[in-house]
Amino acid sequence: MQPLRRGDSSSAVAEVRGMLASIGLLNNSDPRTAHVFDETTELAVRHFQQRRGISVDGRVGVETYAALTGAHWKLGDRVLAHESGSPLTGDDVTALQTQLIELGYHLVRADGVFEGDTAETLRSFQRDYGLIADGICGPDTMRALRQLGRRVVGGRPQLLRDLIAVADSGPSLLGKRIVLDAGHGGADTGVVAEGVTESELVWDLTSRLDGRLTALGVRTWSTRGPQNGATDEQRAKLANDVGADLVLSLHVDGFHTPEANGIATYYYGAGESASTIGERLADLAQRELVARTGMLDNRTHGKTWGLLRLTRMPTVRVEVGYLTAPGDRAKLCDPQYRDTIAEGLLVAVQRLYLPVADDPPTGVMRIPAHVR
Numbered sequence: 001m002q003p004l005r006r007g008d009s010s011s012a013v014a015e016v017r018g019m020l021a022s023i024g025l026l027n028n029s030d031p032r033t034a035h036v037f038d039e040t041t042e043l044a045v046r047h048f049q050q051r052r053g054i055s056v057d058g059r060v061g062v063e064t065y066a067a068l069t070g071a072h073w074k075l076g077d078r079v080l081a082h083e084s085g086s087p088l089t090g091d092d093v094t095a096l097q098t099q100l101i102e103l104g105y106h107l108v109r110a111d112g113v114f115e116g117d118t119a120e121t122l123r124s125f126q127r128d129y130g131l132i133a134d135g136i137c138g139p140d141t142m143r144a145l146r147q148l149g150r151r152v153v154g155g156r157p158q159l160l161r162d163l164i165a166v167a168d169s170g171p172s173l174l175g176k177r178i179v180l181d182a183g184h185g186g187a188d189t190g191v192v193a194e195g196v197t198e199s200e201l202v203w204d205l206t207s208r209l210d211g212r213l214t215a216l217g218v219r220t221w222s223t224r225g226p227q228n229g230a231t232d233e234q235r236a237k238l239a240n241d242v243g244a245d246l247v248l249s250l251h252v253d254g255f256h257t258p259e260a261n262g263i264a265t266y267y268y269g270a271g272e273s274a275s276t277i278g279e280r281l282a283d284l285a286q287r288e289l290v291a292r293t294g295m296l297d298n299r300t301h302g303k304t305w306g307l308l309r310l311t312r313m314p315t316v317r318v319e320v321g322y323l324t325a326p327g328d329r330a331k332l333c334d335p336q337y338r339d340t341i342a343e344g345l346l347v348a349v350q351r352l353y354l355p356v357a358d359d360p361p362t363g364v365m366r367i368p369a370h371v372r
């Protein structure tokens with residue numbers, strides 16, 4: 001290919017100008033210059049070359065043309081795989097490599113070329129995350145990367161270890177260790193409205209959930225008895241001492257006006273130090289509960305409250321409705337509704353441990369009452 005240069009005028013120049021415009025380096029709105037390699041085009045090419053570490057000559061030869069073509073691709077636009085002979089190149093490859101490096105995997109550089117080392121690194125990630133380790137970045141791997149998302153960028157090895165621990169422990173709930181935390185207790189009743197008491201209601205909820213989890217072979221502990229309460233420190237100590245995999249803390253909310261209603265879920269989070277697994281479990285719990293109950297979605301939020309902060313494992317706190325809202329209260333007083341909440345939380349826990357490829361859509365999964 002003869003390099004395109006200033007002074008040229010052709011359909012090839014038009015293509016180059018189009019590509020420069022699509023990545024924001026050139027204003028290509030004037031049709032009279034759309035096929036002209038003018039001074040502005042040369043400047044844009046130089047700028048692009050500089051950014052890419054290509055030798056800066058302002059001309060479009062083979063290397064610059066290939067880099068420009070690759071700059072179009074966004075991660076997820078196409079399936080990425082190692083093709084020996086003519087490896088795939090592009091910004092989507094760079095994005096994949098960058099994300100793998102940020103997740104803590106070893107890759108020498110994010111050079112935008114999908115070669116054997118990229119495929120090998122991708123296979124390691126896939127194995128860790130419970131995907132088929134084929135070294136191909138297709139829909140399942142994209143889903144996994146999207147789920148990890150921006151939350152794990154920036155080299156946070158502890159979070160990656162948490163993710164791997166979840167993937168390694170397998171999808172079965174058998175033998176998992178879960179601490180159930182019914183809020184309040186004893187003299188601390190929590191919210192009381194129209195004769196309904198939070199501490200009693202959440203005790204009933206955790207008992208229902210306990211029954212479902214135990215039937216599936218989960219080992220459970222409760223942070224308090226039906227009558228007594230406990231401090232956040234005591235609750236966290238129990239969870240830490242038994243080496244729990246997860247802590248589920250249940251509360252109901254109250255407000256000084258009856259209008260406030262709905263479900264919210266909290267995980268440990270303060271800026272960069274968010275718990276990835278906690279956030280994911282909170283997200284799953286919130287989505288399952290809202291889908292199954294039709295309650296208002298008050299979203300998930302990162303907080304540094306005592307129990308969230310003091311526990312070493314992912315902990316989520318679910319506020320399953322407002323006792324002070326007549327509609328929520330009526331639902332919460334219905335035992336069937338409380339079973340629905342227990343089922344939703346059970347499904348959220350199960351989904352946390354399922355490989356991404358097997359993750360069912362929200363609100364549809366049913367879990368049998370007993371291990372088969």
Ligand SMILES: [Zn+2]
Pocket residue numbers: 183184190191198251252253
């Ligand atoms: Zn409470």
